[in-house]
Amino acid sequence: MHKQKSLVLMGNEAIAYGALTAGVGVVSGYPGTPSSEVIDTLLELARMGEIKKTYVEWAINERVAFEVCLGAALVGARSLVTMKAPGINVASDPLISSAYSGIESGMLILVADDPGPHTTQTEQDSRWYGDLAKLPMIEPSSPQEAYEYTILGYEISEKLKLPIILRTTTRVNHVVGNVVIREFKEPDYKPFFKKNPKRYLRAVMTWNRERHEELLETLYKVEPIAEEVGLNKIEGSGDIGIICSGAAYNYVMEVLDENHILDDYKILKLGLIYPLPKKKIEEFLRTVKKVIVVEEIDPYLESKIKELAYDLQLDIEIQGRRELFKKSGELTPDDVENALLGRPILGDISLPRRPPPLCPGCPHMGTYMGLRAGISRAGHRWGEVPVMGDIGCYALGLNPPFEAIWTEHSMGASISMAMGMKVAGYEKPVVAVIGDSTFYHSGITSLIEAVNKNVNILVVIMDNSTVAMTGHQSTPGYSISISGRKLNPVNLESIVKSLGIENVAVVNAFEHREVAEKVREYLKMDGVKVIISRGDCAVLRRRSGIEQVCWVDLEKCTGCLACVKLTGCPALTQVDNKISILEAECTGCTLCMQVCPYDAIIIKKLRET
Amino acid sequence: MLDRYSIVIAGVGGQGGLTLSRIIATAALFSGLEVGTGETLGMAQRGGSVQSYIKIGRSIYSPLIKKGSASALIGLEPLEAARASSYVGPSTKVVLDPEPTPTILNLTGRENYPPIEELLTILKNKTSNLYIVLARREAEKINAKRSANMILLGKLVSIDNLLSVEKIEEAIEVVLGDKAEKAIEAFRHGMKL
Numbered sequence: 001m002h003k004q005k006s007l008v009l010m011g012n013e014a015i016a017y018g019a020l021t022a023g024v025g026v027v028s029g030y031p032g033t034p035s036s037e038v039i040d041t042l043l044e045l046a047r048m049g050e051i052k053k054t055y056v057e058w059a060i061n062e063r064v065a066f067e068v069c070l071g072a073a074l075v076g077a078r079s080l081v082t083m084k085a086p087g088i089n090v091a092s093d094p095l096i097s098s099a100y101s102g103i104e105s106g107m108l109i110l111v112a113d114d115p116g117p118h119t120t121q122t123e124q125d126s127r128w129y130g131d132l133a134k135l136p137m138i139e140p141s142s143p144q145e146a147y148e149y150t151i152l153g154y155e156i157s158e159k160l161k162l163p164i165i166l167r168t169t170t171r172v173n174h175v176v177g178n179v180v181i182r183e184f185k186e187p188d189y190k191p192f193f194k195k196n197p198k199r200y201l202r203a204v205m206t207w208n209r210e211r212h213e214e215l216l217e218t219l220y221k222v223e224p225i226a227e228e229v230g231l232n233k234i235e236g237s238g239d240i241g242i243i244c245s246g247a248a249y250n251y252v253m254e255v256l257d258e259n260h261i262l263d264d265y266k267i268l269k270l271g272l273i274y275p276l277p278k279k280k281i282e283e284f285l286r287t288v289k290k291v292i293v294v295e296e297i298d299p300y301l302e303s304k305i306k307e308l309a310y311d312l313q314l315d316i317e318i319q320g321r322r323e324l325f326k327k328s329g330e331l332t333p334d335d336v337e338n339a340l341l342g343r344p345i346l347g348d349i350s351l352p353r354r355p356p357p358l359c360p361g362c363p364h365m366g367t368y369m370g371l372r373a374g375i376s377r378a379g380h381r382w383g384e385v386p387v388m389g390d391i392g393c394y395a396l397g398l399n400p401p402f403e404a405i406w407t408e409h410s411m412g413a414s415i416s417m418a419m420g421m422k423v424a425g426y427e428k429p430v431v432a433v434i435g436d437s438t439f440y441h442s443g444i445t446s447l448i449e450a451v452n453k454n455v456n457i458l459v460v461i462m463d464n465s466t467v468a469m470t471g472h473q474s475t476p477g478y479s480i481s482i483s484g485r486k487l488n489p490v491n492l493e494s495i496v497k498s499l500g501i502e503n504v505a506v507v508n509a510f511e512h513r514e515v516a517e518k519v520r521e522y523l524k525m526d527g528v529k530v531i532i533s534r535g536d537c538a539v540l541r542r543r544s545g546i547e548q549v550c551w552v553d554l555e556k557c558t559g560c561l562a563c564v565k566l567t568g569c570p571a572l573t574q575v576d577n578k579i580s581i582l583e584a585e586c587t588g589c590t591l592c593m594q595v596c597p598y599d600a601i602i603i604k605k606l607r608e609t
Numbered sequence: 610m611l612d613r614y615s616i617v618i619a620g621v622g623g624q625g626g627l628t629l630s631r632i633i634a635t636a637a638l639f640s641g642l643e644v645g646t647g648e649t650l651g652m653a654q655r656g657g658s659v660q661s662y663i664k665i666g667r668s669i670y671s672p673l674i675k676k677g678s679a680s681a682l683i684g685l686e687p688l689e690a691a692r693a694s695s696y697v698g699p700s701t702k703v704v705l706d707p708e709p710t711p712t713i714l715n716l717t718g719r720e721n722y723p724p725i726e727e728l729l730t731i732l733k734n735k736t737s738n739l740y741i742v743l744a745r746r747e748a749e750k751i752n753a754k755r756s757a758n759m760i761l762l763g764k765l766v767s768i769d770n771l772l773s774v775e776k777i778e779e780a781i782e783v784v785l786g787d788k789a790e791k792a793i794e795a796f797r798h799g800m801k802l
Binding site: 008118119170171174175176177178247250251253254257332333334337345346347348349351352353354355356357359399400401561564565568570572573574584 | 649
């Protein structure tokens, strides 16, 4: 018997622990809420020396991470690649090809969807990727299942010789619950690669067609294997059927239990989402009078189950997302109770919003202040020069006081969309702002395109030397990774300059006048100009120790609020018509001091340097 | 205790809602109860609206709480507590720090913070169990600035039987390590308010 331990874990921690129990050898991914804590957890264990053999690192983007894990799974290492929903779009090219080549040792692809959405640009339902890539997909509903399914995923992957998609949603990734775990296993394999052109080479079209056919054959084996390991289960014996999976299952059980109506229902909980376990579903459909499909985001299961019932010529009422539930937004227990029992849902009250501000001492404040002043000094109005945004903390520059960015679309899109506007003949200058990690992820290719086509745009790379929004993961600029591994840091300026861009400047993000001056100068020039506005993330600066804070001289403060209105810093508050700086929040960045017209803000050293 | 005790924590990112949720979950584990917590992590963590959900007891399927059914609402900030008022029903206990944290829209003069009385009325219309605690001020009084969350937890434990004082203090020690002493002091102080 394995040694067991009972813990309280977040779903993502449980996935990390599951991978370790399965003896994972290579883990890669790109950070993205709600998926990041899987690799965060593993990196912390590596840093503590508790994982020794397993390779765990963040990659430059999801596509690269995917291919790293695919390569590892060809030579015998069990691998895990993690991403949020838009990440699987980035990785979709190798994802779809990988079904034709398959793998030797187990490969698991974690994709974390975000119904709501809480922190994602779309409410993407990545379950469709199962169909698109023809890769088996499994979905856990709790931290315990997240742990178990991760381990089972490797077993199924190796039986089928196919990568398996582990699909989760925010309420599985970020839910904390009781989990029983077993001992971790060291990765145990001798790297070996056997040449097999038909499997691994997609350059011969007859092979591709043959592999497609073989893939379709393989998919027939999935349901029997899923049944063997108990991925799909039927509970209860009532004559109203419910089919559900993932977090939706929890809400169904809770509502039935709380209302003491468990006996009226029969529940089919699917752990296998693609290919649909048709035999199991047919068996279920034949034993109930009607079926309610409970699921989140798209009517994915509903469509397929209705199609199956049609093919089987079953005369049974099937209802789901289309008939009984709201069409967008996160599913809640209230929605399930409303659908099953017709109970009205209490509405939320409408109150003033609280948009998340940039953190106190955020370098992006200085960049936006400088950008604003620079645009105006170049002879344009703020509000007539489009600032194309990108994915990262700096997107919060959409809020007052900056209201800076006009678009936020997909990783790297700031530069390419700015280029699109210019080649379409847009007359005013166009600015693209992009973070360092987003630039490495996808901005580089966009910048090369803009340089090659000699487009007239200003690109501001906001370099805070981390992936800040998702919890401070490493970038290719790091010299030591979070796990303690020595890295070769790439140099941002060198990359940009190597493209032959003449006008490249590095400015201090905390000196807003320096930023403004460079913006003014560059906006008047032709071609692609790049400003690297550099300043470490406020959270990282706080972690390494704050040496000074700013302080208000109440004699001099007139309460004009210039500091608040120009910086938007949350460390500034108003007390009795004067400004007060929350010392615990201040990082001493001096941006407020730089804009105070009355010199009322002074520096207070916390320790001698 | 009920079969399931459910708590909504409403506040502003950085006010200690996540720590509070972790402490309650750990105390529940130490008490041999099942536990489920649900948080939204990521972009809204710092300075935005944050709601955490915790359920402890038996047969915990999910941390999400039905509207009008929370056992308790811990309000770290009045606007955020009012925003979470849909979870409050007649039997919900609400412990609230009424001291406002202005939004960036308030600070930059775009809009006014709603009158506190209005926010309290929203809660009072849902339940008569509203307990106002000047948690941040009380925390400052005992020189435990960052422990307003512990003051509110202390208050909740003094009016409702959800977890034993011993298990909560044990959990504070495990979760906060060397910062536990001040937090336990604040928790005890909250129980007396």
